[in-house]
Amino acid sequence: MNGIPMEHGLLLSVTLFVLGLIGVLARRNLIMILMSLEVMLNATGLAFIVAGARWGQADGQIMFLLILTLAAAEVGVGLGLVLQIFRRFHTLDADSLNGMKG
Amino acid sequence: MVMTLFYITSAVAVFATVMMITRLNAVHGLLYLILSLLAVGVLFFLLGAHFAAVLEVIIYAGAIMVLFVFVIMMLNQGQKTLEQERAWLQPGIWIGPSLLALILFIEMLVIVVLGGSADTDHVVNAKQVGIALYGPYLLAVELASMLLLAGLVGAYHLGKPMLKTTTEGKS
Numbered sequence: 212m213n214g215i216p217m218e219h220g221l222l223l224s225v226t227l228f229v230l231g232l233i234g235v236l237a238r239r240n241l242i243m244i245l246m247s248l249e250v251m252l253n254a255t256g257l258a259f260i261v262a263g264a265r266w267g268q269a270d271g272q273i274m275f276l277l278i279l280t281l282a283a284a285e286v287g288v289g290l291g292l293v294l295q296i297f298r299r300f301h302t303l304d305a306d307s308l309n310g311m312k313g
Numbered sequence: 314m315v316m317t318l319f320y321i322t323s324a325v326a327v328f329a330t331v332m333m334i335t336r337l338n339a340v341h342g343l344l345y346l347i348l349s350l351l352a353v354g355v356l357f358f359l360l361g362a363h364f365a366a367v368l369e370v371i372i373y374a375g376a377i378m379v380l381f382v383f384v385i386m387m388l389n390q391g392q393k394t395l396e397q398e399r400a401w402l403q404p405g406i407w408i409g410p411s412l413l414a415l416i417l418f419i420e421m422l423v424i425v426v427l428g429g430s431a432d433t434d435h436v437v438n439a440k441q442v443g444i445a446l447y448g449p450y451l452l453a454v455e456l457a458s459m460l461l462l463a464g465l466v467g468a469y470h471l472g473k474p475m476l477k478t479t480t481e482g483k484s
Contacts, residue, residue: 214315215360223323223356227330227349234334242339242385246346250330253353253373256365264360267435269445272365273453276446279372280457284464286377290384291471297388298474 220261227254241296241303245289252282314427318420319359325413326352332409339385343378344410350374351417358424364439 227250234247256275263271297303329349336342350373357366446454 215319219319219323220356220360223326226327227353230327230330230334238334240339242381242388243334243342246339246342246381247334249346249373249377250333250349253350253369256369257353257356260357260360260362260365263437264362264435267437269437269441272362272437272442273446273450275362275365276368276442277453277457279368280460283372283377284460286380287464287468288471290380291468293384294387295471303388 215264217261217265220264221258224254224258224261227251227257239305241293241305244305245286245293248289249282249286252278252285315359318423319356321416322352322355322359322420325416326356329410329413341406343381343385344406345413347374347378348410348413348417350378351414355417355420361436363436364442 231247231250231254235244238244238247256278259271259274300308326349329345329352333342333345333349336345350369354366354369357369
């Protein structure tokens, strides 16, 4: 059996996820929000790896691969949006971008 | 032995993440985020997921972080960029991330020197992952490729500098 208890791994995953959530909710810089989102996705992947190691199955790593793909696509589109927002409004403050058109 | 390494690495990951979300400067936060991702990579190795550990280092700490660095550099065009970069990379800034990286490096040395004894016995190697990935999960691979294509098209469209004039012309 694996030496690392599953509860501790899941606890670490939850801790990292909550830290990322605090970052998303508390920070107002768009770059920092995207970075905190990466932390959250990474914590989810850690939970899958811990579960996969617990039962010795490859499915956990496959779910991590899919999360990795999702993170890559998300960060590409997100950073494109950040560039576009900076070109239009010349700011990265999320609070000053609360107006909608129409 | 594995337990000690696990708890040290967990502490490094949590500490680096806390430092990341409390940095005021995006580049300093990025340094700590890279350390957090590397620590999670070491955790994957300790959990017996070697393939995922390698992918974590190459894709997360490599490719995605390079994207962040590029965007941060692109957002700071101007004449005062040089002084700004000098201020970002003051010698004192490097101490924290360097210490954390040193801890992770020492852990990797311990794992390499001790060999099999530091390894867990529930290793899921890359062969098993590949067989499962191209067997029952073939549809998921196709969906992931579609997602990456959509991300590519979206990033290309959003990165075009002409977007402002075209949308204003339509509306």
